Amino acid sequence: MKIAVSGKGGSGKTTIAGTLARAFGRMGQRVLAIDADPNPNLATLLGMSQEEAASIVPLPRDLLREETDASGSRILKLAMNPDAIAEAYGVKVPDNVTLLVGGKVDHAGSG
Numbered sequence: 001m002k003i004a005v006s007g008k009g010g011s012g013k014t015t016i017a018g019t020l021a022r023a024f025g026r027m028g029q030r031v032l033a034i035d036a037d038p039n040p041n042l043a044t045l046l047g048m049s050q051e052e053a054a055s056i057v058p059l060p061r062d063l064l065r066e067e068t069d070a071s072g073s074r075i076l077k078l079a080m081n082p083d084a085i086a087e088a089y090g091v092k093v094p095d096n097v098t099l100l101v102g103g104k105v106d107h108a109g110s111g
Helices: 013-026 050-054 082-089
Strands: 031-035 064-068 074-078 091-093 097-101
Touching (some): 013 031, 013 097
Parallel strands (some): 031 097
Antiparallel strands (some): 091 097
């Protein structure tokens, strides 16, 4: 099962995503939670301290490769399979959840 949570800023997306991740994890499901917000806060909601959350290495931008298919259309492909990405960059948090952080804003204009 795949669940995506989206909506306007301030609508509670992180709270809903974190609650769902922990609930499914507590039911014994293997959960991969991905925080794609430029200002990631899902880690603290999943039980990490602010210091631990700040030390998470975000997914590198070069995991996506741009290729051209036979018709000349531009396509994006993952440089690694999803399981390898989760293994290499995932952080184990409580309740059977693995967290990936999609990217952080390092400085103005980089988000």
